[in-house]
Amino acid sequence: MSDAGTYVYAVARSAVECPDGVAPVRTIAGAGLVAYVSTVPLAEFGEEPLRRSLEDLDWLAVTARAHHRVVDVVATATPTAPVRLVTVYADDDQVRDLLERRRDDFLEVLSHVMGRREWGVKAYVGPGAASPATRDGDEGAGDDVGKPGTAYLQRRRASLRGREQARRQIMGRADHIHATLSSLAAASCRHRAQDPQLSGRDEVMLLNGAYLVDEGRDEEFAATAGSLGGDGVEVHLTGPWAPYSFTVLETS
Structure with a gap:
């Protein structure tokens, strides 16, 4: 079993140069599409390590910035369908299979966002x-005629009505x-x-x-x-x- 997986950032129709993400970025072509990916160690990005890492807010923030950095550069140059954060496949062949299986879905999305941001x-x-609720509540003060309990309830109801209106x-x-x-x-x-x-x-x-x-x-x-x-x-x-x-x- 391989000790590395394929991390996917986004799918587009063409390849453009982009900076490193969680690791150096490369592309996988298939079905008229291009996936932007990195090779990552499963010791960090495998299922069990990821379960722990996703609870580490510092790790998550660094990973998210790296992920978005790649997506933003690609999206500036060409219509792009971002993939969810920390999406990792076993190998490149699984990514090629994704492009084949979801080709129509990806093309529909890319057409929808073309020329839009x-x-x-x-x-x-x-x-x-x-x-305004406080002011409405004050209106009940005039009802206080020797009945402080009744007056309080009236002010309370008026206050609640005012808050709901606000x-x-x-x-x-x-x-x-x-x-x-x-x-x-x-x-x-x-x-x-x-x-x-x-x-x-x-x-x-x-x-x-x-x-x-x-x-x-x-x-x-x-x-x-x-x-x-x-x-x-x-x-x-x-x-x-x-x-x-x-x-x-x-x-x-």
Whole structure:
């Protein structure tokens, strides 16, 4: 049994020069496609070692940067279908078999992303956005006429109603931002909002969206995204990126 495997980064239609990833990068051609790969030791990238390594955040961060570095360079030069992080095959023949079996799927994806790039949009709202609930809760103070228990319950109900109204308004704002940007994109999707510990921000993330945009509409998309903030909502635009959200296929 070989002590090395074949790590796959991405699939494209043509070969371009690119930097090292988790190891020196080379290409495997087949079925009119090109897979970008590295030879990696199974002592590190085999099934059992990977199970342990994926729990090591430092190892995962280094590996992810190396993986994305390759994908980004290839995607800048040619339509590209990224493969999921740490996808490892037993040998080159298995990769050639993948290209043969999934040829039509890969070609469909590559046609879909041709001339398009992915933009990310995150919308945040600060704690002050819930302040209307506090004001609504104060309205019940006038009902306190010798019945402190009743008055408290009335204020509590008013506060809860105000908070629910504020929540609906905030979520409606996120829906509006997503719908507006989706109208400018060839495809869009909403990812799960990130926890503040992951986003590195104290504000609540309302929207974590990805948008596949024609290259000729980049400026229009960026300008529109920038115009959708305000009133306590901050819109943050990132990209352009390789189209990860619209191309990754299950390769097993």
